Amino acid sequence: MKITFLGTGTSQGIPVIGSTHPVCLSTNPKDKRLRVSVLIEWKNYTYVVDCGPDFRQQMLNVKCNKLDGVIFTHEHADHTAGLDDIRPFYFKQGDIPIYAHKRVLKALKRRFDYIFETENKYAGAPGVKPIRIENKPFPLGDLQVVPINGWHYKLQVFGFRFDDFAYLTDMKTIDDAEVEKLKGVKILVVNALRETEHISHFNLKEALALIKKVNPEHAYLTHISHMMGFHDEVEQKLPKNVFLAYDNLEINLNNL
Ligand SMILES: [Zn+2]
Numbered sequence: 245m246k247i248t249f250l251g252t253g254t255s256q257g258i259p260v261i262g263s264t265h266p267v268c269l270s271t272n273p274k275d276k277r278l279r280v281s282v283l284i285e286w287k288n289y290t291y292v293v294d295c296g297p298d299f300r301q302q303m304l305n306v307k308c309n310k311l312d313g314v315i316f317t318h319e320h321a322d323h324t325a326g327l328d329d330i331r332p333f334y335f336k337q338g339d340i341p342i343y344a345h346k347r348v349l350k351a352l353k354r355r356f357d358y359i360f361e362t363e364n365k366y367a368g369a370p371g372v373k374p375i376r377i378e379n380k381p382f383p384l385g386d387l388q389v390v391p392i393n394g395w396h397y398k399l400q401v402f403g404f405r406f407d408d409f410a411y412l413t414d415m416k417t418i419d420d421a422e423v424e425k426l427k428g429v430k431i432l433v434v435n436a437l438r439e440t441e442h443i444s445h446f447n448l449k450e451a452l453a454l455i456k457k458v459n460p461e462h463a464y465l466t467h468i469s470h471m472m473g474f475h476d477e478v479e480q481k482l483p484k485n486v487f488l489a490y491d492n493l494e495i496n497l498n499n500l
Contacts, residue, residue, distance in 0.1 A: 255322035
């Protein structure tokens with residue numbers, strides 16, 4: 245299984261438009277972060293988790309030319325706003341499966357009404373095959389994916405475990421029973437916004453506490469704000485098995 249971080253930035257991305265914060269002005273490519281998403285590839289399967297406003301650029305960056313589906317964590321725009329750009333995949337492959345909680349599917353139907361249109365649908369609009377997921381394992385390719393339920397302040401969000409790899413984003417709280425489902429993962433990705441507290445995201449300390457509980461071989465932090473600091477400086481301060489993710493970072497789970 246190969247994981248590619250397509251984006252690792254918080255909702256505005258880094259640099260933030262118009263910002264003169266030193267991290268936004270940094271010339272280090274690792275300090276430039278598109279909105280969060282990961283590409284997951286194994287055997288012949290290719291999926292993305294979330295499809296934010298940078299989706300088109302991300303697909304071009306990694307030269308992705310086939311997509312078996314999009315799995316959504318929640319409905320916020322930084323995770324969903326790029327849905328229209330699945331068009332090139334739709335034109336080649338037909339309806340693209342989208343996996344999401346029923347509340348998220350409802351939100352997508354509202355925002356992208358033309359995609360879900362059944363009568364008089366515009367020929368250039370993309371098509372999707374909505375697949376409702378609940379908090380129980382569901383098939384994806386030849387795997388069973390395990391949803392991990394968490395809370396983004398008061399909004400329910402799903403993280404996902406794909407075999408030895410788990411991906412959590414936009415979480416602030418997670419029940420112990422859900423943490424149990426993460427036991428034994430080799431790679432854990434967790435959102436960590438910045439050092440100071442935030443109402444709906446783990447800060448660095450909270451993310452590290454969760455990582456300690458799960459105890460994976462390696463952990464990567466994502467959904468990072470410019471306020472976290474410079475990539476190279478922050479990484480110096482992290483425990484030995486914890487890293488800051490950065491855009492286009494690839495992890496090959498077979499090589500662990
Ligand atoms: Zn987000």
